[in-house]
Amino acid sequence: MKKIYTLLMAALCLAAVGCKQAAPEKQTDMKYRPLGNTGLEVSEISIGCGGFEKLDSAASLELMTMALDSGMNYIDIYDCTPKTRSNIGYALQGRRDEMIIQGHIGTIYKDGQHCRTRDVEECRQSFEDLLERLQTDHIEVGMIHITDSHEEWEAVEGSPFLEYVFQLKQEGKIKHIGLSSHNAEVALRAVKSGWVEVLMFSLNPAFDRLRGGAIPWEKGAMDNLQAGIDPVRVELYDYCATHKIAVTVMKTFGGGGRLLDAKTSQLGVAYTPEQCIAYCLAKPCISTCILGIDNLDELKRDLHWMHATEAEKDYTNVAKREKPTLGGDCTYCNHCSPCSVGIPIARVNELLDKAETDGLTPELQEQYNALPKHGSDCTHCGACLSRCPFAVDIPSRMDAARTMFGR
Ligand code: SF4
């Protein structure tokens, strides 16, 4: 099997020659970085897909237009809901060649919920749906969706699912292969495989303090931001830099923007977007920070990065102000989905966190009431727990939501 992979990789590398794409020539102050060895150049900050699920097509177009006009040229699409995919496809009409797309393989939409799968036929249907809704015949990076445990990695290696991913590359439907993970140990095994060209990894000043990978969370020495980085993470970043494997950053702001607010920050103190971005980009392996952007105001806020002063970017002393707390916080990433009874777990957690932080308002109650299922529907089956990269005690949070919102 190893021999077949070696031959395949040689063929795939040859196929990649000639796919060079330089940074766009635009009137913009955006800076660009190489996407590892792919020949592509990507904007230092880029756009996540989460916001497009919350917007209508007109607002999606407005958001995409501002992102493209500002020089952003990279987008991550992990969300497989038809609305998100269609909104992005609509917003990219006529400008597809200005955007480098990182789309996920191994995520499907079933019975109204996200599901992870390695079933080839399900992946094929979902990938063809992605191309159709994006109105394109290829994407630049085919990202193997969330591989967080050693068992998950071993299930990918040598599998029919991986053969399907290689096949997509041979057919030109994806130009490069990526893999996403929250676990540094697993990510390190993946990048050492030789076929991962782009790693999507969760990185920010808080997560770098985790010990032994992302699972389980452990509280480490946190007093000095320059010390105490998980050594496995250090090895991962060094390996990627040395071997020119691109790293695209997810959860730049701590997941759900937690680091931007002192009340929710895992480090007990608010960071600015510029400090979070500067922290990530200080590592040579990083190609781009993917930002979760929900609306034009957030996009304008984050675009300030292009003109930020060195003083605004200075993150070195922020974490020293207060003792940090880590672990068990929801980042609203949706990776725990599907819930066996259909609870939109991420949304319940988001509303609960807001109510706990700022108080329960009629608006929050109304939004909670409008959800299809509620905390009170949780059966404590535990099916979601192993899929959460952040060790959130989901059943307890569902109980807390029932107490807070009364259902
Ligand atoms: S434990 Fe509760 S929230 Fe998790 S899958 Fe089961 S019913 Fe859904």
Ligand code: SF4
């Ligand atoms: S419970 Fe975990 S997996 Fe689910 S949305 Fe929150 S952080 Fe993500």
